[in-house]
Amino acid sequence: MSPPEPDFRLDDFEAADERTEEAFSHTIGIEHDMLTALAEHHTPDGSQSYYVLHNGAVTWGIPGEPQLVALHLQRDMERRTFRFEHAQLPLPAMAQSWLIHRGCPPDAIGLMRGMGTAPADETTRALEQRLMGDGDHFALLHSYTRDDPDDMTTVVVLRALDDQRSPAPFRVLHEEADTDAGTHTLREGGFATVAEALQWCDKRLGGEVAPLPPVRLMARSTGPSGTAPAPPAQRPPGRNR
Incomplete structure (x- = not known):
């Protein structure tokens, strides 16, 4: 059985602007069904989420490309909009570091059991x-x-x-x-x-x-x-x- 697709918790949210919508669609949304969450953390108020993702689609692309995605989602809970940052990185520790330096608690983004x-x-x-x-x-x-x-x-x-x-x-x-x-x-x-x-x-x-x-x-x-x-x-x- 394939692992479940990651839940980005964006129901009832829209991209903050057209540029964000287009970028998210091209970098994350288009390969959503090939992404597996290796680690994730969500702030208690739901305004921010941090993910370490494995992108299975990369294995079919250019040989040698990084297969991990660090994703930081930022939600405006009042306007119900979101923005995001992401990076393609080759090692889990590098993806975790990228997220930690964007506010994720270091002890909250460890890889989930059975992942990796x-x-x-x-x-x-x-x-x-x-x-x-x-x-x-x-x-x-x-x-x-x-x-x-x-x-x-x-x-x-x-x-x-x-x-x-x-x-x-x-x-x-x-x-x-x-x-x-x-x-x-x-x-x-x-x-x-x-x-x-x-x-x-x-x-x-x-x-x-x-x-x-x-x-x-x-x-x-x-x-x-x-x-x-x-x-x-x-x-x-x-x-x-």
Whole structure:
């Protein structure tokens, strides 16, 4: 039996304007029957909803595209209208981070039981928790999701936004899923250049298995408040294979 389609709780609501209606129809509504809610949270007053969605339609599209959608719905309870934001992201922790930084309580957006694989070890669990909290410190440069049952793997290249002087400002996240065990591992590596990070990903997708270099950090200078200033987060254009 297929999982039920997500309930966006929009009965008796209309899009706030024509642009919102068109955007929601083209990005969410048209693939509604292919979306599965992996996690969701609704505020007590019903004005906001947060979803981590898996988009099954992506598996039939361009190879390697992110299969997850982070969706933030905002409802005007008096006018009975709604607006929304969304992002396509390659890893659940990244989708959770995107939602958390738009107001979702961190402990309210965990994956529902039976949705997705479980962390295989403490290293994976700790890295996912850190990404959920610090995801806005990085810009997504590139990702590739392979859903081959014999090699279910995802590679992600990130750029640190608040640590530009680090010897490893570019990060690679590598997730491997074991469908038989129902678990996954997630590892992180640090690179001096984006070219090196992309080369590692290309080699891994080509079948070469090599350890990720450790993330090397350097002490950051601090301002008068004792915290290092961070530039505003921007998402550069993605790179697709």
